[in-house]
Amino acid sequence: MPKKVSTQKKYRREQYSYDQFWSIHYTEVFNKEHERDYKVIIKAKSSDLAKKILQNKVKEDNPRHSIKSVAIFMLRKNGSLNNLKLNLTDWEHIHNAAFPNGSNILFKYLNPRPKGYNNRFNSVVAPKKSFFKEGYQPDIYIPPEEEKPYWIYNGKWRPWPTKERESLKEKIILTLSFNNNCRTKTAKALGFSRRYFYKLLKNKFVEIDWAKQYPPPKYQYLKHYHDTPSRVKNITKTWQHKAKQYRSQYLEEVNKLKLQGKSIHYIANKLKICRNTVKKCLQDNE
Secondary structure, rough: OOOOOHHHHHHHHHOOOOOOEEEEEEEEEEOEEEEEEEEEEEEEEOHHHHHHHHHHHHHHHOOEEEEEEEEEEEEEEEEEOOEEEEEHHHHHHHHHHEOOOOOOOOOOOOOOOOOEEEEEEEEOOOOOOOOOOOOOOOEEEEEOOOOOEEEEEEEOOOOOOOOHHHHHHHHHHHHHHHOOOOHHHHHHHHOOOOHHHHHHHHHOOOOOOOOOOOOOOOOOOHHHHOOOOHHHHHHHEEEEEEEHHHHOOOOOHHHHHHHHHHHHHHHHHHHOHHHOOOOOOOOHHH
């Protein structure tokens, strides 16, 4: 089921044919040190254009200032501002306060921060009560590396029952013997991924030297791969035979057109074959 998209998100994505009124909350930075939070109303055809208008105006008023943490909301019919429904008087004030305007003034409402806040959203004051008490240590046991082969992890470490461990080891050895020690086939037969199976052999059953006691099968090259000249000769002979069979279906038509005095280029276009094939058809007749 697709996620529901908020109405404001839809408004911010759209490009309108006429100006809309956008309420913008932003933080203005003074000389990369001091910050103040403001609210303004911008008149533009899209949210991106409203943001650009605000950036240009702030730079115009003071080139050293910059803005960050911009939040944009479109003012709409039957909407609200500061949790109050907009009436006709409010809309009149919005029209007068919106930028751009005839006087080229950006009307900014200063939104003071509460004490202890380093930005509009978060407080830097540490919580009074800590979840953990002094000297608290979580009850989590992690076995040392030499003991890990005899422990199993299911959310937390617990001892691996000996019977369970030995039965899995016997099952692996038996499946390996059935598959000629092939690791890939064994992993597939046991329902493990190849990577997990190698990890199991290496980390959990360290008492067995799998490479020596159960060596993987060596790759065997086929004999005819070593006899390269005769192999190439056989392949060439086969392809020559196939090419001759292919040309045989055009022999009669090529001969007829040639007797009519047609050129090789004309014959090739007429039969939709390459000119080289036409030439070889004529050579076969000779």
